[in-house]
Amino acid sequence: MPQFLASYTATDLFVIALGLALLAGGRKLYWLALGAIGFFGAIWFARHLPDLGAPSLGLGIGFLIGVLGAGLAILAQRMAIGLGGFVIGGAVVYWSAAWLTVPTGWHPGPWMWAIAIGGAMLGTLFAAVMFEAALLALTSLCGALMVAKASHLGPPHESWLFLILLCAGVITQSGRERQQD
Numbered sequence: 001m002p003q004f005l006a007s008y009t010a011t012d013l014f015v016i017a018l019g020l021a022l023l024a025g026g027r028k029l030y031w032l033a034l035g036a037i038g039f040f041g042a043i044w045f046a047r048h049l050p051d052l053g054a055p056s057l058g059l060g061i062g063f064l065i066g067v068l069g070a071g072l073a074i075l076a077q078r079m080a081i082g083l084g085g086f087v088i089g090g091a092v093v094y095w096s097a098a099w100l101t102v103p104t105g106w107h108p109g110p111w112m113w114a115i116a117i118g119g120a121m122l123g124t125l126f127a128a129v130m131f132e133a134a135l136l137a138l139t140s141l142c143g144a145l146m147v148a149k150a151s152h153l154g155p156p157h158e159s160w161l162f163l164i165l166l167c168a169g170v171i172t173q174s175g176r177e178r179q180q181d
Contacts, residue, residue: 007152008152011062012152015043015146016146019036019143019147021143022139022142023140023165023172023173026135026143030073030081030084031070031073031080033142033143034073034080034081035067035069037084037088037091038062038065038066038070039062039063039066039069040062040149041065041091042061042062042065043062044149081134081135081138082128084127086124087123088123088145089120089121089126090117090119090123091142092145093115093118093119094112123138126138139173140166140169144161144163144166144169147161148162
């Protein structure tokens, strides 16, 4: 195994692989996007809970929630995309606000959750009004966020990686859409 990979856990590598898959073809894999955000959210939540006893328990919970999210996306596409817009919009705004605290010194304090809920509502509105564009944007946002957070590069580098991957995901998916037309 290469030396630089030794510092990553299997979960980190799995999250990075899912994020890259979403960046490359997320618009067509909307069910994977919702499953991935469910997995990623559950893993993040499990890491912030008191000791679960075994690290694999958090991975198992994440996998179960991810499968449920993917199943929901397949069965109820429009509702699932709205829910995905809510979750992804909230997550992106929450982590973006957290990233801004380091270079600027600004901290939203107790308003952090209100800001995240505002982003979640914007994500839902975006997903409902502009379905195809929302799929492209939300899967790119989700993939870029997953890779950036799992990279453990630290605040300024994670922010730059997020922005670069977001642009790459939008360009890649937009190019595929034009080729198919």
